[in-house]
Amino acid sequence: MALHYNPEIRLSQPLNGAWQFRQASQTSWLPATVPGCNFTDLEANGVIDDPFYRDNESRVQWVEREDWIYRRTFSLNPELAEYDDIQLVADGLDTYCDILLNGTRIGTGENMFIGQRISCKPWLVEGENTLEIYFHSPITQTRPRFEQAGFAYPAENDKSEDKLSVYNRKAPCHFGWDWGPRFVTSGIFRDIYLQGVHNIRIQDVAVRQCALSDERARLRLDIAIAGKVGESVAVSVECAQTDVQIPAETVTLTSEEQTHALFLDIPNPRRWWPNGLGEAFLYHFSVSLSQQGHTLDTCSQSAGLRTVEVVSEPDSFGQAFYLKVNGHDVFMKGANYIPADSFVHRVTPARQEALIHSAASANMNMLRVWGGGLYQDDHFYDLADQYGMLIWQDFMFACSLYPGDDAFLTNVMNEADAVIRRLRNHPCIALWCGNNEVDMAIKHWQWPEKFDYSEALYQRLKADYMTLFDDILPGKVEEHDSGRFYLRSSPIGFWEDDEDHIGNHHYWGVWHGEEPFSEYQRRVPRFMSEYGFQSFPMPASFDRFTLPQDQHLDSEVLAVHQKHPRGNRLISQYMQGTYPQPQSFADLVYLSQVQQALGLKLAFDAHREARPFCMGTLYWQLNDTWPAASWAGIDYYGKWKALHYQARRSFAPLHLILSQDEETVSVTVTNDTLRSCVLTCTYRLCTLSGDTLHGDEAVLTLEPNALQCWQHIDCSEALRTVDKTELALVAQMFDSEGELVDETVHYFASPVEQPLAPHQLDMQTDIVDNELIVTLHSTVWLRQVYLEVNAENLNFDDNFFDLRPAQTKVVRLALTEAECRNPAPVIASLRSTSVNACQLEP
The missing domain is CATH 2.60.40.10 (Immunoglobulins)
Structure with missing residues (x-):
């Protein structure tokens, strides 16, 4: 937990709430809200429309080029005057600013990541005080440095002609990324208050x-x-x-x-x-x-009392990379976390907890706070502590080289001092990482050719890089958090060089390299800290930021919310030959999520099956920063996509993995718990009509924190007598009480090849203990059943699952008290689909 001062000893006077602001070149003041930012204040005053809606992003780019002034008046609490000193505390000022109290400049800011604590008692008066913060445009503030340099840093994600983002100690993704918009904000984005202190x-x-x-x-x-x-x-x-x-x-x-x-x-x-x-x-x-x-x-x-050791040493395979927690080798399961909103102040404690809770509910034990965003606030890390969520913490550098002048490095040193001291007491912090992908980029992204660097310039830039990431940052970690592991850059190995045996990897052969999903089963590294595939959010989410006429692949509005230049093409390209041809936009977005989930399932299972060679899997990405097509498993509005439900199943502590080699299917049982388990495992080789060809059952004793191969099932005879398109292998695992622990199904053909019957689903509903209980039954084999309902809670406890003929499945959805009192509208809105429903009628 963050350091908290006793409010009865240190009296505070909040300064959040109603402020005024204006464009510096204008004279009229408008109302503002703190915490906030210039974009949301302009929207609230009707000056701009919702920047997230349709194609409004391009219409608000002028905001970044202007200076903005925020002010408020207040009367000093007389009790504060009793203290030896009064400090102005601002936890988040974005970014370049002058702080004036009653006309006197008492402080300045040049780093979004550093909070301010300024002694200000001499400038406070009885009666009315005026606090004014003048925010300089990050663009105009740094342009002289860009022009003086005479070259551009390789900040390819900066979506402007002049790459100014590297000069700013501000969230890099504010300048654009391949999943997010460009909104270069200014403002007071976290709490601001006065606090009385003694000498x-x-x-x-x-x-x-x-x-x-x-x-x-x-x-x-x-x-x-x-x-x-x-x-x-x-x-x-x-x-x-x-x-x-x-x-x-x-x-x-x-x-x-x-x-x-x-x-x-x-x-x-x-x-x-x-x-x-x-x-x-x-x-x-x-x-x-x-x-x-x-x-x-x-x-x-x-x-929290624990030991965390990152083992990164040569071994018989190459170079290991895994975490040992409290003396146990622990397989890391999780995702990459990006800023949950382009406008940081909108990420409320409730939204943070929803995301952390969702991650924990999906059996994750690690999130990587990615280096192109921002260090999260204290509440985020408090939640991670409480939920047992380990944090891989990047410093905020990504995909570019950075300046090496004294002013920039001093700014970064101050940042590292503040951030490490703020976070070091959190048991959730597992390691510090200097940057995202810069080591790899230096070696493989051909920056000298792309940016026409001379050999001398490139050597200087690389020397500056080593000063920052091999000297300054590890030095700061050693000074303030001695003993915590520091990794210079992630990844260590490069996916195109077939270096899977060395350290941690970001594998982007699937997606960027347009390789098939099956490569996930071949390209298994020691630790996978990035990989992923895109999907669309569901139509109900699309309806919140587009119009019906925008909802098609050729839409200009859809293109605004797809930041990868090949994104929509790749989603469709991968779908061809594997899934039915979508007959509607709703089919397209649903199938895109199924494709994403089942594609990454191959990676999840391959990684877990390969332990101890592979000891971690962190996919890209947990969440979204705005509504868009992206790699996220949870969309901007908090709705779980198919990927998140699949992660929940694939990351279960006790999990069955089915993998096919020629005509043999192996059944492997993983146990990530620290206790031995006695389980009953079964399998059935059957047809899609539900007829069993053969099966087996056994009681297994699973050792703690290990995996065990149960069977190699010879399917050759079945494949000779039954067409592979009609064949499935169902494996189940039960505990000693007969409760189902895990179930997984292996298919021998892709969905588009399977003779799936038309969608038919019986749904019975009931309300029990503030939950909507839905009991499902079908007479046909359904692939990836998806349920949707109009309710405040967006997420069922399970979704996107297969349903076999005559199988009964029960799913639950927590309801509000109001919905429980009048459940009829919720029940009436319940609807379903499946891959079956997306196929053309024969």
Whole structure:
């Protein structure tokens, strides 16, 4: 948990809420809302239309070239005047700004990623005060540096002719990406407030884990104290979850800021575990400073006790890359996380929790906070701590080289100081990574040829790169977070060089390289930290940002919301010969999601089946930043696509994997838990009409954290007697109570080849305990049944599943109290489709 100060000791006066703003070149003030940004404030005032709607993106690009002024007046809380100092705290200022209080400039900003804490008591007055923040255009502010350089940095995702994004310490994706729009924002995007502090105060607390065993945890709390030299103060620590008494210690300050270490032993400690392996237990510490019995400052800090080791060493295969958590080799299952909105302030705590909860519900244990976005706020990492979600944390550099001048590097050093100190206490932080794909790009993206760099210039740029990522950033990690693993760049290996045996990979042969999905089964690396495929959001989502006439592949509006230059073509191209020809736009978007999910299922299973050679799979990407065709498994509005449901099944701790080699199908059982399990496994080789050809059943004892091959099933005789298009192999796994643990189906032909019967589905509904219960039954074999309903909750507990003849399937949807009182409209809106429904009638 982030460091939280006691509000009864440090009185705060919020400055969020109603402000005014104006374009600097204009004189009229308009109402604004803080937190916010210039784009959403302009929309609220009717100056621009919704930037996300239809093709409005191009119409609002003028905003980035203007300066903007925000101001508000306030009366100072008289209780604040009692404090030794008053600080203006701004957690997020985007980006270049001058901060003026009653006409005096008290601070400046040049980095979106660094919060501001400014002593301001001398400039505050009784009565009305005016706070004004002048935001300089990131474009006009950095253009002189671009012109002075005489060359362009290779920022190919910057969607402008002049590549200015690299000069800005601001979310790179604000300048455009191949999944997101270009909205170069300015504004106050996180909380802003005044806070009263005493002369002696707590500046920071770092919880260091010195030793951890089942018998004892040894902790060191490094408490940074600010105050006058010569002052003495009592420092005390309490931990609510232990009976350990920690005597207060008296500290005499020898400098205006010094760090005092307190040691704490916790007997029989409870460990923090990643999702799926145990409880993500957190200890809560309260740190206080006092003089003569008077409390001067108090803060709370949480910590999870665990060990995380990233093993990246040569081995018999090549170079390993895996995580060892609390002494156990743990297979990482998860996705890449991008900013959940182009306008950062709109990512509310509720939206964050919905995404983290969705990831945990899909059996993920790791998210990679990708380096082209921004460091998330404290609440995000608090949620990750609570849900047991490990975080691969990139620094915010991606797909480009960067300046190496002193001013830029000083700015980055200040950023690294602030970010590492803010995040280091979170048990969720698994590793720091310097950047996204720059190592790979230097070697393989032909930048000298594309950008006409001389040999001397390119060598200088590479030297600047090494200074930043091989010296400055690892140095900062060592200074503030010693012991945490630092990786210079992701990936280590390159997919076109067939280096799967070396470190972590981003494999883009499928999609960018237009290779078939089957390559996922061949190209299995040691750790896959990026790979993916696009799909469209569902029609109900399209209806929120387009008109009906926009909903076709040749639509100019659809092209605006498809940022990959080959995106729509590739979705359709991969579909041909595998799925039915879509008969409508609704069919197209539905089949695109089925294709994405079943394509990535091949990768999920191949990665898990290859352990311990492969020990991680993080697909691209968990979420969206705006409504669009993209690689996301959860669309911008929070609706789970087929991919997310498939990830939930494929990432289950106990999972069946079916893989075909010629006429043999192997059944492998994976157990990611830390306990042995006794399970009953069955398989049936059957026809799509439901007739069983043969099968088997066995009771297996699965070792902890391991996989076991149960059977190699010879299907040759069945394939000779039954056409492969009508054949399926169904495998199931049951626990000791007879409850179904996992089920998976292997087909011997693609959906377009299969003689699927017309869509027929019986749906019975009931309302039980604030849930809509839907009981499903069909007389025919249905592929990828999808249910949709008009309800506040967008996501059933299962969806996009196969339904066999005579099988009964029950799915649930949580309802609001209002929907439970009047469920008729929800039930009436229930509808379904399947691959069967997309086929032409014979």
